[in-house]
Amino acid sequence: MVSPAPYALIFDMDGVLIDNTPYQAKAFQLLFRDLGLTTNARQLLRRLNGMPATNIFKTVFRHPVPDKQLKEYSSQRELLYRVLYWDKRRETPGLSAFLRAARTAGFKIGLGTSSPPETISYIIDHLDLRQYFDVVVGKEDVDKGKPHAETFVVVAQKLGVPPERCVVFEDAILGEQAAYKAKMRCIGVSSGLKPEEFQAPLRVIKDFRDITPEQVRELLEQNPPVPKPSKEMAKREYMKL
Structure with a gap:
């Protein structure tokens, strides 16, 4: 019997790894x-x-x-x-401990951001976070940024994990929409939004002291359906201000 692919955690950078x-x-x-x-x-x-x-x-x-x-x-x-x-520059509380525990628990870990390489380095290398990521995908690695699904799709492909076994950590409405377009589920990080402002995340956390890799695995093993991207929400986000 072939064992299933590992689960993968995919992180946005701004507002998730750091509260910037x-x-x-x-x-x-x-x-x-x-x-x-x-x-x-x-x-x-x-x-x-x-x-x-x-x-x-x-x-x-x-x-x-x-x-x-x-x-x-x-x-x-x-x-x-x-x-x-x-x-x-400071990591979101609990991040490094969470990432270490996720590695020990067998998760694949990827970063998917709209930032260019020098901005990624400015954060993750300064904070010595690159060691935790199997894959880093940024602006230069895709043709279409968020809310298009490509960023997260490329991360999953590079990790070798199918989308249904991935969960995205996002702080932004359009990032959440990108996750659903990629056929992935999402955990919201409420660094800039209220929990009720997300569409339909598995859970909303304030920081990484609020959740453990084991709890993430339990959420994924319940196998809830991936929400359909909300055209109404995406349209509203693009409105002129």
């Missing part, structure tokens, strides 16, 4: 101010967090902006964010 959303928002807000935009960055990220920055910028202009300019804005925002967050 306030600093991301402040960096956006400073740049918006310089560009003469009145968009509220905190409200913007509540809706669009998880998307590549260039795509987020597309939603705040009423006129078309060339891709080259959007990339320049994204680079400026990234510099502002790094300066603001430089001395604040």
Whole structure:
């Protein structure tokens, strides 16, 4: 008898491995101010967090902006964010202990983020977290960022684990939608959202002291169906602010 594939844990980075959303928002807000935009960055990220920055910028202009300019804005925002967050880099409470326990329990572990390689390194190498991940997938590894499913699909393929045996840890509505599009279940991390703002996660945690790998396995072994992505929620998230 062939033994089943292992279960896999797939993590988003921002708002999951680290609680950095306030600093991301402040960096956006400073740049918006310089560009003469009145968009509220905190409200913007509540809706669009998880998307590549260039795509987020597309939603705040009423006129078309060339891709080259959007990339320049994204680079400026990234510099502002790094300066603001430089001395604040801390892992989400309980993360390392959870990851060590998950490895011991036989889980495959992957990272799936919309960030570019240098931003991934800025976080996971500074915090010495790369050692826990079997696979790291970022912006450069996919054609379509979240809420498209590709990021999580590629992580699962590289891990060699079928989607029905994967669970995604996400803090963002659009990231949760990406998980469901990838035919995976999701555990919400409420770093920036209230528990009721998620669509249908297996569970919502505040940080990684709230759950153990054994509890994750129990949730997966109950084999609940993967929710259908909510077109209504996704549409609402893309609305102009």
